[in-house]
Amino acid sequence: MKSKVVVLVLLPCAVVAALTAAHAATLEPQMRTLKSLTAEIGTWNLVDDLNLSPAQMQALLPAAREVRSEHEAIEAEQTRAVAEFDRAIRVLRQELLANSGVSDEAKAGVARAEAGWKELEKKSEERAPEWRRVVQQTLTPEQLQILADYRPGAALGRARRARVGAPGVLARAERLLVRARQATPEQLEQAPQRLRQMLPPGRPRIPAARFRELAGQMLDIVMEARAMSDADFEARKPELAQRLVDLLPQKGAPGARRGRQSTGVDLEKKIGHMLLTPALATVLEAKLAIAQPGAFKPPICYPEDLASLVADVRLLNLVNSLYLSPDQMKALSGIISRAEADRQAARPQTEAVLEDLIALATQVRDELAAGGVSAQTLERVRTEGARGVQEKRAHETRMAQYVAAAKGVLNENQICLVSEFIPCLIPIKNLTNPERIGQAQNTEGAERMLARARAAPEDRVAAMMPGAQARLEALLRHKRLPAAEIEARLAELPRVVADARAMSDAEFELKKTELVKRVAPPEPAPVQGAALDHRIAEYLLSANLLPIFEQRIGAQGVASR
């Protein structure tokens, strides 16, 4: 079990760390290989955790093979869908490059291509209920419970839970106090976020209002520490740290919200995403010692060149909404060039880390297939994991100076726009609300639906409700809302329709947006602090901006002459 914990925790950590570091260095092929290997290792580990009997494996094998062959069949169709999507995205990208609005043709092209893509995804889900049923009939209730409780990060939680309130947490609290004493007032403003990070994973979640209260109390302790002399602080450090840790709510304490419980929806999702992967057949075949196991293929995702086009379109949407002046573009170009040179210099190192990780992941996968991971491999996983994390930190440190410089170029209004940006393909041009220009979401479609529901007779509304709920559920799932929130919003929908029907015309007109917001997925909150820096690094330090800026600066120069 211990070995599994280490593999489950450290390898994905190393992969994530290396991927983040490598993202800007454009090492897509390696990243892709590593991702698929990690996914396969995940399936291996889950199957091990479930401790399937041979009979169960035999029972699951036909479904697993169908999943694999269906996946292969869809992959063939994927090529056609990708070609269409690729064409549409290129047209859109051209128009966004010209920055003169998006034509209806381009919008229609992307919509068509997206519909084709969704159709493909839908097709891949067609037989999923049947396969899920097989899994649910084959596994015992205990195994299903393991699956329901299973989370990729769960092993990390289990490992740390024992340490809650232990010296480790106290030591972190002490370190935080030392840093807080040396912090500038600006840094201190970020203290609440840092405090939240300090909360150990084993603690129950804290509601926002309670957290603000806690953060205030914690800040009082920090201010007390700052007011002390060095000698006093050294003497009272353990006591202050203990007071900080004591503020964390205990399990079951009043005001503490319980963690999310697994629901039926979650279990279905986990069966689909974690167990019924295309790798399952390979794993089962290996475990059942069936000769010539089928090859593992990664799950359906955007091919990398298309993914980079999509990323490019999102980048253009952001840049076009910032209205950068030629001077700003020139300044940013200089910063991006320096950042890119730095990234290129670090590339061999990142590449080496990735190559090592790929080799290691392959070895882990092979050893898992052969029966278990050896102690030496586990040790290597530990060291490589640490190396990956180190590489990520070095990358972030390198980028921090460029992020700060880029922030200095932008004015406060533009930084506000970056923090509120919601990535999207087609920006919504909505002049009645220009705040939404360049943004992904709006509520107009849903408002129109509500207006139709108001006009329809009672029996028609009742007949429309299941369809509306299905569409809403699909949207909420797409937005990856937790199952409990999806259920709450679905239950709210009939109430929203009833309220809309009961309102006068004028009242509905004024409150329709509010009504829609009761069921719609919440808009992402603006990013701040480290997340904002990360966004600036991802978008505004992208080397893809260099030719765009060059062309725009040139065009403006010609225009002004």
Add this chain to the structure above:
Amino acid sequence: MIDAAINRRQFLRLTGTAAIACAGAGWLSQLARPAPAAPRSGPGWREAEYYYKLDGGRIQCTLCPCSYPRGQLDDGQTCVCHVRTNVAGKLYVTNYGRASSLHLDPIEKNPSYHFLPGAQALAVSAPGCTLGCKCCQNWQMSQARTDDIRTIDAPPQELVRRALAERRRAITYTYTDAAAFFEYARDTAKLARSRGLANTMVTGGYINSEPLKELCRYMDAFSISVKGFTEDYYRDYCRGQLSTVLEAMKTVRAQGRWLEVVVLVIPTLSDDMGKIKWFAAWVRDNLGLDTPVHFSRFWPAYLLRNLPQTPISALEQARAIARAEGLRFVYIGNLPGHEAANTYCPRCKKALLRRVGFRVIENNLIGGSCRFCGAGIPGRWA
């Protein structure tokens, strides 16, 4: 199966005869059908103000200097504003209490940058417009008859009740031109004022002096939109006259109401920097240095979809020219996030009101004065 083929001449003769016969039958059926009775009442109908009767059942509308044959309407005729109809020698408006849209909007959307910054208003519009701009962003409402579009029953009492219930500080008459729903806007504004609400009006300024003066009694602020700088332009692209709009701005200023001027910069049509310079000088000389001027970006719409968006450089150039002419508060609109949407102190040049889109994200005014240097900033701030 046709037994014998016909030649081209016979074919043409046959089809020609058939076409004439069809046309004749249509004409005869028109003659036979009784003339449709003009609707004389309905939701939103009410006798209009500002008109007088002429001979033969004709009437003369005096709300605006209408381009319809000198504002004279025969019995049954509806004016080009789409909402004023002559029925048996009486002029009716068809949009009274019929809102074409109702929103809860920030006041910055007008744009009103020097009037209750950050305040939320109840925004209302009704069908019709005294102008017929080819660049209209809301043409579905402004260039439509009341019966042609979905409207909401919202009499003045209901609007005021809603604004108070929603804890709004003002009612804004916007989206279409409030001049076209003069009676509705005036009655609502009168009632709103008696209940402590402010009134702001977004208009193209195409309205005669007398009705405008009456509106000024109840309105607190105006945003008047200028679409171009020549009479030819107004005639060809707006179905109006520039002189009336300029006069309207002077009237509002003379009546002591807060005024902000919006200039729509349309590529190739109203982006001549020489004319912008002339207009900035006109504002300075006739309305004063402190009149806020907004250069607004054009988005292709309605009948001008063939033109591109206004280049940002053109807007920035227009702003620079207006500032060089001495105007102290010049903004760029329809460019969310642009620095020229902020209000800067004319003395210390620091940002007083920082805006992103329609939101005020920073307010450095204290009692209408700059918190950095204490300079007084014109406007109504509380």
